[in-house]
Amino acid sequence: MRTAIFMLAVCNTATAAPAEVPSAALQALSASAQASGLRLEFADYRSSVAPDCVLKEVALSTPIFASGRITLKVAGITPIKHCEGTASVQVRAFAPVAVSMRALNAGDSLDGAVELIEQEVARNKHPLREIPSGMTAVHPVRAGVVVDASDVRQERPQLGTSIQVVIRSGGLSIEQTGRVASCDRDQVCAQLPTGKRVAGRMVSGHLEVMLQ
Numbered sequence: 001m002r003t004a005i006f007m008l009a010v011c012n013t014a015t016a017a018p019a020e021v022p023s024a025a026l027q028a029l030s031a032s033a034q035a036s037g038l039r040l041e042f043a044d045y046r047s048s049v050a051p052d053c054v055l056k057e058v059a060l061s062t063p064i065f066a067s068g069r070i071t072l073k074v075a076g077i078t079p080i081k082h083c084e085g086t087a088s089v090q091v092r093a094f095a096p097v098a099v100s101m102r103a104l105n106a107g108d109s110l111d112g113a114v115e116l117i118e119q120e121v122a123r124n125k126h127p128l129r130e131i132p133s134g135m136t137a138v139h140p141v142r143a144g145v146v147v148d149a150s151d152v153r154q155e156r157p158q159l160g161t162s163i164q165v166v167i168r169s170g171g172l173s174i175e176q177t178g179r180v181a182s183c184d185r186d187q188v189c190a191q192l193p194t195g196k197r198v199a200g201r202m203v204s205g206h207l208e209v210m211l212q
Contacts, residue, residue, distance in 0.1 A: 021045040024055040025072060025087065032064040033093075037129070038121070040064070041092040048085035052078045058087075063173070066121045067092045093121045098128035098147040104137040110152060111135075119146055128152065132205045149203045156188060157202075165190050165198065169211040178207070 025045065033040050049055075055076040064070060070091050075084035096116040104113055114131055121127060126149040135152045157163055157180045165178045176192055183189030187199045190207050200209035 022055045024058045028058040028060055028072065032060055036064055037095055038064060039094045042089050044090040045087065047074065047087035049074060049083045050078055053083035064091060064093060066123045068123050094118050095121050095129060098131055100141050100143050100145055100147055103143045104141040106137055106139050108137045114147055126203060130205060149201065154202045163190050164206040165192065165209060166206050167198065167209045167211060
């Protein structure tokens with residue numbers, strides 16, 4: 001059985017899908033891709049609902065940040081009854097990320113040494129999606145590799161200045177504006193409008209906080 005594979009460019013209207021992938025699923029995938037700035041390739045759509053179920057509602061279990069199998073909650077109607085269940089689709093996610101144009105030593109500036117090139121975004125990786133000035137390598141980086149957030153360091157922001165904070169927990173992410181607070185040497189901390197203090201690392205100009 002031949003598996004149909006197709007591509008979805010987030011800047012364009014979604015193209016027609018193979019019959020086994022409902023348009024409602026395409027719309028949900030497209031919305032998540034646009035929110036994450038990704039281009040998607042996907043295949044192997046599977047569903048637990050009957051083939052004659054016309055989907056009316058589709059929700060992703062988690063936003064799409066990287067390649068992997070995505071689970072969908074689906075609901076609709078057949079000619080005689082309501083239908084609901086789950087579906088899944090294999091996704092490959094692509095985005096412009098920083099790639100080293102030459103080998104870097106620890107302490108080398110990234111200015112002029114990296115370029116944004118479209119690459120696949122793997123799970124549990126945090127490739128740089130932007131290249132703010134002032135970033136330096138924290139350890140040697142080979143030429144021609146994707147530069148991860150853990151490979152670089154950015155100048156610490158000044159205490160009391162405004163900073164964009166992205167808090168991630170599982171597949172959810174929340175953005176807030178906080179103020180830089182005092183912190184341990186190896187972290188950056190911010191105080192949120194609620195008064196809560198969070199700690200994380202600088203990623204592409206914002207503070208990224210991972211909650212367990």
